[in-house]
Amino acid sequence: SYVLTQPPSMSVAPGKTATITCGGNNFGGKNVYWYKQKPGQAPVAVIHYQSDRPSGIPERFSGSKSGNTATLTISRVEAGDEADYYCQVWDSSINQILFGGGTKLTVL
Amino acid sequence: EVQLLESGGGLVQSGGSLRLSCAASGFTFSRYAMSWVRQAPGKGLEWVSAISEDAVSTHYADFAKGRFTISRDNSKNTLYLQMNGLRAEDTALYYCVKDGELGFDYWGQGTLLTVSS
Numbered sequence: 262s263y264v265l266t267q268p269p270s271m272s273v274a275p276g277k278t279a280t281i282t283c284g285g286n287n288f289g290g291k292n293v294y295w296y297k298q299k300p301g302q303a304p305v306a307v308i309h310y311q312s313d314r315p316s317g318i319p320e321r322f323s324g325s326k327s328g329n330t331a332t333l334t335i336s337r338v339e340a341g342d343e344a345d346y347y348c349q350v351w352d353s354s355i356n357q358i359l360f361g362g363g364t365k366l367t368v369l
Numbered sequence: 370e371v372q373l374l375e376s377g378g379g380l381v382q383s384g385g386s387l388r389l390s391c392a393a394s395g396f397t398f399s400r401y402a403m404s405w406v407r408q409a410p411g412k413g414l415e416w417v418s419a420i421s422e423d424a425v426s427t428h429y430a431d432f433a434k435g436r437f438t439i440s441r442d443n444s445k446n447t448l449y450l451q452m453n454g455l456r457a458e459d460t461a462l463y464y465c466v467k468d469g470e471l472g473f474d475y476w477g478q479g480t481l482l483t484v485s486s
Contacts, residue, residue, distance in 0.1 A: 294472040296414070303464060303476035304414065315471065347414050349472070356428045358404065358416040 263352045265361035272367040279335040281364045283348030286329065291350040293331040295324055298363075299344045307346075308333060335366075343368040371395040371475045373465045378480030385455050389480055391448040391465030396475075399423075399443040402468040405450050407461035408479070415461070418450065419468065432458075457486040 266284040273279040283293065295308035306315050308324035311331060321336045335342055348361040377389040389405070405417040418439040419428045427439050438451040448465055462479040469475070 292472075296473070298414075303478055304473070305476075306472055306474055309471040313471070315474065345413075349414075349416075357430060358419065358428075360406075360414045360416060363413040 263350075263355070263359055265348055265350065265359055267346075267348060267361040267364045269362065270365040270367065272369055273335075273338050274369045275338055275340065277338055279338050279342070279366055281333040281335075281346050281366065283331040283333070283361050284329055285331070285350065288326055288329065288331060288350070291352070293324065293326050294349045295333045296347045296349065297342075297344045298347065304347065338368055340368050342366060371467065373467065373475060373477035375463065375465045375477045375480035378463065378482045380483045380485060381455055383455060383457060383484055383486045385484070386451070386453045387455065387482065389450040389452070389463055389465075389482075391477060393446045393448065393465075393467070396467070398441075398446040403441065403448045404466045404468055404473065405439065405448075406464045406466050406473070406476075407459075408464070409458075409461040412461075417463070420448070452482075455482075455484045457484050460484050 293311040296304040297307045298304040307318050307322050311326040312324045323334045325332050345363045345365050347363045372394045374392045381387050402421050404419040407415050420439045436454045440449045460483050462481050464479045465477040466473045467475040
């Protein structure tokens with residue numbers, strides 16, 4: 262079955278750039294979504310259609326997809342960016358939605 | 370303002386059943402697909418099931434097939450998840466999620482299910 266692989270954790274200093282990857286067998290035409298979740302809160306969408314930002318999401322958040330990897334990039338990282346980040350796709354071959362395992366971003 | 374209010378969680382013994390509900394407001398419920406997503410304590414997000422806006426199509430994660438049933442009542446703006454044959458590994462916070470044109474755009478605060486073995 263399709264699996265999305267994310268690094269479990271990463272850390273970045275304030276003002277620097279965080280790059281979170283999401284690896285899949287072959288993204289092909291699959292749309293990739295990214296969600297941010299802070300402790301004790303429900304997830305919030307930060308990227309849809311691999312690179313578009315929902316309204317209210319800062320321009321510092323960007324996304325891309327190439328080959329077997331989707332990437333969430335957070336520029337000029339702030340303390341408030343510290344959270345868990347999840348990638349997600351819809352696998353039309355089996356009609357299931359898949360989440361990556363999540364990446365815990367720590368701001369130093 | 371979009372609101373999704375889950376209810377029905379609680380403590381149930383292994384092998385038992387439970388039905389979760391999600392009351393939706395602030396949008397035209399009958400126009401949108403909906404999903405349930407769960408999160409075990411300290412773990413990641415796990416999709417459970419989805420239902421089309423008209424309830425014609427339903428989809429399930431492998432672990433939910435044959436045990437869980439998703440349904441909706443558009444006249445009551447309510448989403449349901451009937452869970453049977455519950456196991457300890459089903460213990461999780463269950464989120465009701467609106468599936469907008471741009472992905473999961475609204476999430477409830479979740480209802481906690483604890484399955485005791």
